[in-house]
Amino acid sequence: MSSTLFSSMKYSDSLTVVGISICTAIVCEAISWLLIYRTSSYKSLKSTIDKASKKLETMKTTDPSTATLVKKSKTKKIDRVESSLKESSRDLSMFKFKSGGVVALVLFVVFGLLNSLFEGKPVAKIPFVPIKLVQKMSHRGLSGDDMTDCSMAFLYFLCSISIRTNLQKFLGFSPPRGAAGAGLFPMPDPKSN
């Protein structure tokens, strides 16, 4: 009965894309845990960054009554901690980059597989007409002028961002807030991809 319901839905392929994305996210995080997160180097770097970030926040709390001489030495200390934080963040990025190649390969293979399965076929319907910039991805490989047709690439992109970011957050694998690069649009940790 469930297979009949599944096959009767016009856009049932979207569920396949989501299902594969979920499995891929779990596999990628498992690989990342094996190669990155459980190592002592990663734990030590993360701890250093967390401590330096918190120390920096405390030091940046300014006291208006502080004498000029004390302020100058405090500024120097802040600069030292900031440099140390940047260096640790850079080391963390380099460390993850070296180990992230395997995960990148998995993602490449999965995307290739999905592409071969769903190329030229809309897998979902978008309930609005996306802006021109987004259409390049949302209508990628599709024929026709209906810009509300959703390509596999766009759906996979949405799955990747939402599922992997939240999975990393849930498992505690998100990059530390004090690390460089955690800006306005925090993506799933790219170095573990």
Place this chain on the structure above:
Amino acid sequence: MRERKSVKFNLQQQQQQEDQNGHLSPFKLAKLFDPDASWDKDQLGDVLHWIRQALALLCGLLWGAIPLVGGIWFLLFVVLSSGVIYGYYALILKIDEEEFGGHGALLQEGLFASVSLFLLAWILVYSLAHF
């Protein structure tokens, strides 16, 4: 006049040091609505993140089921979720945003992931339920 509450980082660090077992105090649900609770930056960031994700999922499912069609509903979601987050930390928790990096830092917590999740839920429900 809005009451502002500043977070005492030094006091929190002292409390952590005094803890015999070296563990943090258990995070209580009541703290989510307690304007007198003190917040760690990471804790607050995580709470705001998950509130945004829950809102995104709820709105996506709802928008897709009705269905609501048109780009205006996307903008409405962004405004609504930002408004809820702002209302939560400013009016319920009465947080001093300067202690946490300003309104920008608080409002962008989980924003990108929540927009993606909202779009994913909206598109999926709309496609599966109405075609």
